[in-house]
Amino acid sequence: MANSLKCDLCGKPATVHLTQIVNNKIHKVDLCEECAQAKGVTDPSGFSLADLLLKTSLNPEPQAEGIRCEQCGATQADFKKQGRFGCPACYEVFKPVIEPLLGNMHKGTIHVGKVPRRALERKSLYDRLTNLQGELDEAIKAERYEDAARFRDEIHQVKQAFGEKTLS
Secondary structure, eight states, rough: OOOOOOOTTTBBOOEEEEEEEEETEEEEEEEOOHHHHTTTTTTTTTHHHHHHHHHHHTSOOOOGOOBBBBTTTHHHHHHHHHSSSSSSSSSHHHHHHHHHHHHHHOOSSOOOOOOOOHHHHHHHHHHHHHHHHHHHHHHTTHHHHHHHHHHHHHHHHHHHHHHHHHHH
């Protein structure tokens, strides 16, 4: 799977990934090649990730500092300190602050989920067998016995091909 991280400064694909631990806190920054060179990250004499963070657009906008969740009373400072929200309502309250950060870290800001391949195959087989069984029942009711025999054989073939255990 290709790297999908974006530069924290400009949004281009990130190629430089930095992690620094200061006072037992992990700070991560992802940068494109141009931003890394512009900030002096590629300079062998060294740099401070904290300084880089202070100079970037990662810092919250001044108007966002005063946001407080009415449900639990959490502030943005609390979120920065603890690394988590106080309640489910915080996700909506702090949305203007976290959405740009998520957009820079991930492909999108909405979780679409993921279905395991084997589960998807089982679901597809189950749906196919359900449809075939319905067709078989209708053919029997309508006394279309040749069609019914064909549906019965097809159901048998699907079950044989994928095994009875896979379908349960």
